[in-house]
Amino acid sequence: MNNCKIWNGAKDYDGYGVITRNGKTYGRHRWEWIQHHGDIPKGKVIMHICDNPACYNIDHLQIGTQADNMRDAHNKGRNKKYKLKKEDVTKIRKLYPNKTQQQIADLYNVNINTIYQIVNRKTWKHI
Secondary structure, three states: OOOOOEOOOOEOOOOOEEEEEOOEEEEHHHHHHHHHHOOOOOOOEEEEOOOOOOEOOHHHEEEEOHHHHHHHHHHOOOOOOOOOOHHHHHHHHHHOOOOOHHHHHHHHOOOHHHHHHHHOOOOOOOO
């Protein structure tokens, strides 16, 4: 896919552009979506069809669920990292805060954001 609009401003540790508007920080791609389509419904994510986290080209974005996003990543061969299981999540929560999130991420071969989401109960809430 061509014609990515690459955000050259601040980025998070996963390479996603971040922008602050009205005192709130947004993913740059999410802000772009909101400007064109309005609020993002609860439980929905904004996916990059171009697989470039710094891109905010509205033509490269689509709305979906996290399951859609993971399926897309799998189909494109982007999620070859270790897949966590229920037992892993329980162990991760016990390891933190005695180990840093980065140490735990390295241990499980996942992104630090995955660990952040788990320890802050943003994902795997049912465990």
